[in-house]
Amino acid sequence: MAVACARTCANARRQGREGCRRAIRCNRTAVGPLRAKKAGEAEVADDAMMQELAQLKQRAEEMFKAEPDVGTYEKEELSLDQSELSENVRKTCEMIEKGLIERDTEVRLMILAALCGEHLLLLGPPGTAKSELGRRLSAACGGRFFERLLTRFSVPEELFGPLSMKGLENDQYVRQVDGYLPTAEVAFIDEIFKANSAILNSLLTLLNERLFDNGKERVPVPLLCMVGASNELPESEELDALYDRFLIRKEVNQCSAKGLRDLAVLASTGGTSGNFSVTERFLSLDDYRGSMGKAIQAVEFGDELIDMLIEMRQYLQEKCEPPIYISDRRFTKAITLLQTAAYANGATSVSKYDLLLLEHVLGQRPGDEAKVRQWVLDRLGTDPGLLQAELAFLGLFGRGCRALGSAPGGGAASEDLQELKSDVDELVQELRSKQQELGSTLEGEFPLLRGNVWLGANSVAGAAQNLGPALRENKLKVESLLNEVLVLHSCLEMPAHPGVLEKLLPKRLKQYEKGISQQ
Numbered sequence: 169m170a171v172a173c174a175r176t177c178a179n180a181r182r183q184g185r186e187g188c189r190r191a192i193r194c195n196r197t198a199v200g201p202l203r204a205k206k207a208g209e210a211e212v213a214d215d216a217m218m219q220e221l222a223q224l225k226q227r228a229e230e231m232f233k234a235e236p237d238v239g240t241y242e243k244e245e246l247s248l249d250q251s252e253l254s255e256n257v258r259k260t261c262e263m264i265e266k267g268l269i270e271r272d273t274e275v276r277l278m279i280l281a282a283l284c285g286e287h288l289l290l291l292g293p294p295g296t297a298k299s300e301l302g303r304r305l306s307a308a309c310g311g312r313f314f315e316r317l318l319t320r321f322s323v324p325e326e327l328f329g330p331l332s333m334k335g336l337e338n339d340q341y342v343r344q345v346d347g348y349l350p351t352a353e354v355a356f357i358d359e360i361f362k363a364n365s366a367i368l369n370s371l372l373t374l375l376n377e378r379l380f381d382n383g384k385e386r387v388p389v390p391l392l393c394m395v396g397a398s399n400e401l402p403e404s405e406e407l408d409a410l411y412d413r414f415l416i417r418k419e420v421n422q423c424s425a426k427g428l429r430d431l432a433v434l435a436s437t438g439g440t441s442g443n444f445s446v447t448e449r450f451l452s453l454d455d456y457r458g459s460m461g462k463a464i465q466a467v468e469f470g471d472e473l474i475d476m477l478i479e480m481r482q483y484l485q486e487k488c489e490p491p492i493y494i495s496d497r498r499f500t501k502a503i504t505l506l507q508t509a510a511y512a513n514g515a516t517s518v519s520k521y522d523l524l525l526l527e528h529v530l531g532q533r534p535g536d537e538a539k540v541r542q543w544v545l546d547r548l549g550t551d552p553g554l555l556q557a558e559l560a561f562l563g564l565f566g567r568g569c570r571a572l573g574s575a576p577g578g579g580a581a582s583e584d585l586q587e588l589k590s591d592v593d594e595l596v597q598e599l600r601s602k603q604q605e606l607g608s609t610l611e612g613e614f615p616l617l618r619g620n621v622w623l624g625a626n627s628v629a630g631a632a633q634n635l636g637p638a639l640r641e642n643k644l645k646v647e648s649l650l651n652e653v654l655v656l657h658s659c660l661e662m663p664a665h666p667g668v669l670e671k672l673l674p675k676r677l678k679q680y681e682k683g684i685s686q687q
Contacts, residue, residue, distance in 0.1 A: 302356025
């Protein structure tokens with residue numbers, strides 16, 4: 169619907185500009201007489217005109233009430249096709265979260281990373297369940313698991329396996345990789361940025377290309393997802409490439425005061441000492457490996473969202489201080505991630521609310537995620553289409569004045585009345601659609617947000633609190649503009665006598681005349 173609305177807005181805006189140009193040509197030398205006529209009409213207004221004004225206002229009000237001014241929760245709920253994959257993702261998240269306190273966002277991001285075939289970086293102090301998350305992912309998907317803690321003195325053999333003695337006897341430099349990282353499907357590497365140059369090159373190729381150089385051969389590896397953990401950001405430039413390999417990054421904090429009480433209760437009942445066990449795997453390895461390709465084919469990424477992403481990148485790189493650099497690779501992978509997230513959420517197109525996930529993708533330093541999130545929320549709370557619709561209406565108003573014979577050089581013969589009615593009807597439908605969309609969102613307490621499998625409860629609550637006032641204001645603006653458009657519609661349908669439209673919408677007359685005089 170967003171694409172259709174954008175197309176309608178562009179068409180209406182173009183028509184508005186054309187209407188204004190025609191009005192300028194007709195009225196360039198006659199602005200004074202128009203105003204004089206208006207003043208004269210105000211003095212000689214008779215009972216018939218007053219009756220006509222009341223009748224037109226009443227008709228516009230009846231048309232406004234003809235359709236419900238709000239949608240319903242069920243209408244928007246139906247737009248979220250809760251597919252089998254979406255339900256299985258939800259069940260998997262609930263299973264992994266069991267026994268963890270305030271780790272719902274980390275669990276969701278870990279599952280999303282695996283579905284995208286990407287890697288997750290967890291930044292935070294020791295003892296915040298980072299390694300436990302990696303182990304639980306392995307148990308949930310049933311893949312071979314590899315885990316290591318790196319130090320500055322770690323050697324390649326710890327990750328990639330020892331050298332083959334038989335190979336050395338045959339002058340071959342190959343490794344015994346079975347049971348090591350090159351054969352793992354899920355991996356957890358703690359203190360990932362302690363990797364030295366002897367490890368780094370092979371690790372970069374393995375993470376990005378899913379290839380491992382073993383002797384003379386470059387062999388594919390089955391790695392689905394690596395969860396990396398660190399207490400700090402990389403300190404040297406040679407680790408920047410490794411840092412960039414982790415598409416999703418999440419800062420893991422200690423439990424809050426409220427969560428600490430829940431953690432204490434959990435510990436007192438032995439809930440923190442038991443091993444995580446899987447009774448049923450809701451997502452298979454094939455689900456993880458196949459979702460991204462299916463998402464690219466099935467999920468639409470609208471032009472409006474592409475424009476938002478481009479604008480966001482320009483803002484973060486050029487207007488933020490310090491700038492947040494976003495590589496072309498990260499930009500394109502972010503689009504694929506959003507498509508996969510929408511697909512696993514049971515949707516056929518990426519929602520504007522899915523952009524909230526980008527706070528974990530586009531940030532470079534601690535605190536950047538808040539900047540990304542606030543930019544997204546600010547954009548979600550504004551509607552450029554409202555300004556476009558208002559400009560389009562101003563053009564239609566000028567055309568209506570001439571069509572009703574009230575503008576100099578006008579008259580019904582100078583304007584195709586049927587074409588004008590059609591353009592007004594189109595704008596009415598666009599505004600009704602906006603009105604119902606906003607009403608449905610507010611009345612249902614943001615059902616698209618709350619139904620999104622990737623957004624945790626705290627994230628949803630914060631976004632809804634931020635967006636509520638802005639969307640309520642937008643709804644009032646839409647309803648006010650819709651009332652004015654319906655007044656124009658009523659005047660054209662009657663049709664009204666010359667001067668009536670101007671009396672009903674005096675503010676628009678002033679704006680219209682001001683636009684002509686400035687030209």
